[in-house]
Amino acid sequence: MGKDYYKILGVSKDCTDDDLKKAYKKAALKHHPDRNKDKGEEAHKKFQEVGEAFEVLSDKNKRAVYDNYGEEGLKGGAGGPPRGAGGMGGMGGMPGMGGFPGGGGASFSFSPSDPNDIFASIFGAMGGSSGMGGMPGMGGMGGMGGMPGGFGGMGGSSPFGGGGMDFDMGGGPSSSSSAAPEKKDFERPLPVSLEDLYKGAKKKLKIGRRTLSGRQEENILEVDVKPGWKAGTKVRYAGKGNELPSGASQDVVFIIEEKSHDRYTRDGDNLKVKMPLPLADALDPPAAGTKRQLSTLDGRSIALPLPTPMPGRTTIDNGRTTRVAGEGMPISKTPGRKGDLIVEWTVEVPQRLTEQQRKAVRAALAG
Known part of the structure; x- marks a missing residue:
């Protein structure tokens, strides 16, 4: 069957x-x-x-x-x-x-x-070989080499990610009369760390392209990542892609992707971070003005004041927040300005207590 x-x-x-x-x-x-x-x-x-x-x-x-x-x-x-x-x-x-x-x-x-x-x-391959039978618009991607070699392992350049900074646009223009319409842009995601989006960075990328004659060429493109850029930002390089049957060349377009961070998360122009608060400090808040140090995305250390109990209470609730103005993400359209930093305090509950501690806690909290 x-x-x-x-x-x-x-x-x-x-x-x-x-x-x-x-x-x-x-x-x-x-x-x-x-x-x-x-x-x-x-x-x-x-x-x-x-x-x-x-x-x-x-x-x-x-x-x-x-x-x-x-x-x-x-x-x-x-x-x-x-x-x-x-x-x-x-x-x-x-x-x-x-x-x-x-x-x-x-x-x-x-x-x-x-x-x-x-x-x-x-x-997303441009052009391709003409060995695809009668399947309209399905030109191959010469030089793809099973995919891993063709893209040089660039993180995000293939659907599975990787670790290098090479892009290969693969096979040249198709000579088939049934080929798909010419694609004007060669688009690829460019993963960028939150630190680089905070501080700005320069990324050098090696681009492989094919000419109408079938030659393979390589160009080095430099992406100037601006502080505050957001996911989805497009960076265009006119005429740096494959040559097309019309005689023009495709534009290369990188689309910024934001890598996840192990501590910070982004919320528009603001940054969010969780800070641990010892259970002892939550139950018996330190003196007003007590601070904790936090390392920022650009390597500075800033002092964060501990939250105070809500009115009518003597203890600090889990999840209380502290807002620090001007310590968020740079605003790319307004140089010199930044969003806010929102700190969420999470009460740490001890994983183990000694017998003596357990008795003391029960005695202190009983009835």
Whole structure:
């Protein structure tokens, strides 16, 4: 029994092109070998099946043949069409699919494309090879090399992240008349630490591009990260991408992504941080004006006054906040100004008490 491409992608038989693309992206990311290195051959097989299913179902001609003749008929392995498919005789001459001689037995030559080429084209590769059969707009990504080598491991440049600072735009312009419209921009996420977004930084990135002649070129681009930039900020380099059949070159666009921080979180122009408050200080607040030191994102140390009990109370509640004006994120559109720092005090409860301490606590808090 042949493969059920609809089941592989988890879509219905009346699915739209958008449904297919969304299903493919989800399945391809889930089963990509780079994410399943412990599964070896099984992962490669599943990834191949996902790409094959998408290649067939996203092409109306291949999909029509598959719907009527199944996988065996599509690949030329069936002796004749299945029951109910006799009306397909008039479809002879499908590109790359052989024909329906006399309306009888099917004779096709379809074979699946490299799943890495399909993956590359869907996730942003520009241009590509012309070896994608009759699948419109699915040019490959020459030089992708199974993905890890092609991107040089740049964190965020592939869907799985990494550690380097190299980007490879892969295969050059497609010569296929069925290629997708030229993409004007080559977009890639650029993960940046919260410290760098606070202080500003310069990032040097090596960019690989292809010319119309097929040559591979490398350029070094410097991104001047401004203090206060937010996630989603776009940095454009005109004409630094692949050369296009029109003679123009794509723009390279980096999209800023904010890396998570182990202590600070960002809230617009403000910063939030949690500070521990010993249980003893919560139950018996120190003298007014007592302070605790906090290390900032730019390495300074600032003194934070401990919160005071709410009116009518003698103890400090867990979750009390202290707002420090002007110690938040720089505001990029208003140089010299910063948001606020919001400190949340979290009461620390001891994990262990000695027998003597337990008795003292119970005696102090009893009744």
